[in-house]
Structure formats: structure tokens, C-alpha cells
Amino acid sequence: MQEEIEFALEIQRDDKAPGPDGISNEVLKRAKNVITPILKDIFNDFIDSEAIPQQLTKSNIILLYKKCKAFDSLIHANIWEALREQGIEQKYIRLIRNVYKNSSACIQLEKKGDPFKIQKSVKQGDPLSPKLFSAVLEMTFKSFEWQNLCLNIDGRTLTHLRFADDIVLFAKTPDDLVRMLNELASESRKIGLKLNPEKTKVMTNGNKSSIKVGDSEIDYVDEYIDLGQLISPQDNINIEIERKVANSWKRY
Incomplete structure (x- = not known):
């Protein structure tokens, strides 16, 4: 557990806004040696008690115009059903459900708005979110x-x-x-x-x-870019090489 926490802290980006507690990633990374054993004890207590402190269920939302994102619309009941179908221990399902059950957020503009409950979607930036999303899709495709x-x-x-x-x-x-x-x-x-x-x-x-x-x-x-890779029935590697070279130049 301690090694996992150290790794998680190391890969955090410094240019991310802090949550409601105001603690930035830079502070957490600089204090890594001090806080890692403390965080380990706290996280183990979460697992043993299945209780999530209210402070960890709150978040701020800064509005960005986007048409729609799949992760934002997933229904929570389907997540728990998918995890049960795929043999996840009930203890961990309850723990994840407790994280989501009391989740709330405030929209932050010039000042924070009133909190509201989050009743669907998975958490943005949470490393568990893609796995929960994939679990629901796996249930659907089966x-x-x-x-x-x-x-x-x-x-x-x-x-x-x-x-x-x-x-x-x-x-x-x-x-x-x-x-x-x-x-x-x-x-x-x-x-x-x-x-x-x-x-x-x-x-x-x-x-x-x-x-x-x-x-x-x-x-x-006749061709399509999927996950950054050009797909084409012609399998023309020259087109793909030219595209990747052009994209590389655009970064400078």
C-alpha cells in the first residue's frame, strides 16, 4: 500500500487545481515522506470500516463547454450490477458505492454555488473511473x-x-x-x-x-483515425508515416 501511495503522488501533475481542501499536488509531493505513512493508515481504515469521510465526497466543478462525454452519463445502479456480475467482493462494492452515494459538487464561477448531489457519472480524473466504465460496458456486450x-x-x-x-x-x-x-x-x-x-x-x-x-x-x-492510429483497407503505411510526421511538426 505505501509503495502505491508513493507512486500515485509521484505521477500527479503540478498544473492541476486543488479540490475543496485547497491542498495542491505540489504540496502533497513535497511532503511525500511525511504524509505517505499517514495516508496509508487512513486508507486502510477506509477499507476496514467501509466509511468515507464527508470531506472526500465533495468536489468543485469549473464549467467547460463540451457537447457530451460518455463518462458523465453512466447510471450508478448499473455500476454496482456490473461489479457483482464480474465477481467483485461485496466489501469493495460497498466501499465504492459509499464513495459515490454521498457525492456532491459546487459549480465555481466568480464564487461557489450551492452544493448539489451527483446522481450519475464516474469521477473525472479518478484512476478507478475507466475501470468502472469498462465493467459496465463488459456487462452490456456480454x-x-x-x-x-x-x-x-x-x-x-x-x-x-x-x-x-x-x-x-x-x-x-x-x-x-x-x-x-x-x-x-x-x-x-x-x-x-x-x-x-x-x-x-x-x-x-x-x-x-x-x-x-x-x-x-x-x-x-475510406480511412479513419482511431486512438491515434490511421485505419484504412488499403493499409498504406506511407500515409500514416506522413500524418505522424506532420503532427510532430505541429507540436513545435
Whole structure:
């Protein structure tokens, strides 16, 4: 535990705003040798008692205009269900639930607003948040019966690739893809997520047929950048090298 705390302190960025307690990352890092054993005892007490101090359930929010983020809309009840399904000990589920149960936030403009309860989403910047999000998506994808719709590679089926909320679906036919997309959109709504047709693209090495999610038509593309990597049926490595070189120059 102590080594984990030391590592967590070391990787904190100095340019982050402090929380409601006003203690910055720089202060925590400089006092690492003093506070690490104290934090270890405090965190072990959290685990033993399953009680989370009220001070750790409060946060400040600074408004930034963004259309929508998947992590902001996840329904809490689905998190606990997913953790139970995946065999997480009840003690740790209760502990995580207690962190979220009494969570509140204040919107900070020129001055702080009144606190309000947070009833959905996972915590921004929390290292546990991507894991909770992935657990819910894992539960959702296990409910799909797509084995006969997807690719077969050396006797193993490949239905999709997933990294957080970036998802790639594989289908044999346009009709199969329409079914998969609409099932994904429907099940996503049940857990608080929404498939964005504008950001969804189709790539094929065959004939192009109409692909719709609900009433929205999905665009076809010849190449697509996913997780920083250019994807293309042509597999033209020269284009990818040129793109990466151009992006490198833009940083200077």
C-alpha cells in the first residue's frame, strides 16, 4: 500500500487545481515522506470500516463547454450490477458505492454555488473511473448474441474491439451491422449512454449499402483515425508515416 501511495503522488501533475481542501499536488509531493505513512493508515481504515469521510465526497466543478462525454452519463445502479456480475467482493462494492452515494459538487464561477448531489457519472480524473466504465460496458456486450454475425479468425469469433468508449464493430454483411449498431444503441440507453451517429463511421471492402441507426444515416469513409492510429483497407503505411510526421511538426 505505501509503495502505491508513493507512486500515485509521484505521477500527479503540478498544473492541476486543488479540490475543496485547497491542498495542491505540489504540496502533497513535497511532503511525500511525511504524509505517505499517514495516508496509508487512513486508507486502510477506509477499507476496514467501509466509511468515507464527508470531506472526500465533495468536489468543485469549473464549467467547460463540451457537447457530451460518455463518462458523465453512466447510471450508478448499473455500476454496482456490473461489479457483482464480474465477481467483485461485496466489501469493495460497498466501499465504492459509499464513495459515490454521498457525492456532491459546487459549480465555481466568480464564487461557489450551492452544493448539489451527483446522481450519475464516474469521477473525472479518478484512476478507478475507466475501470468502472469498462465493467459496465463488459456487462452490456456480454448480453449481445453476435457470434454468428461477426468475423471468424482461426476458429475464434471477433465481434468488436473496445477501449473505454471507443468501439469498433466487425460484421459480415450490412444487415448484420445495422442489427449490431441498433442493439448497441438500445442497450447503451439503458445504462445512460448514447451512441453518437455523427461520430460513427463505416468502412468496408465491399459494396456500400445504407446503414442507419434509428433515423440517422451513418457515413462511409475510406480511412479513419482511431486512438491515434490511421485505419484504412488499403493499409498504406506511407500515409500514416506522413500524418505522424506532420503532427510532430505541429507540436513545435
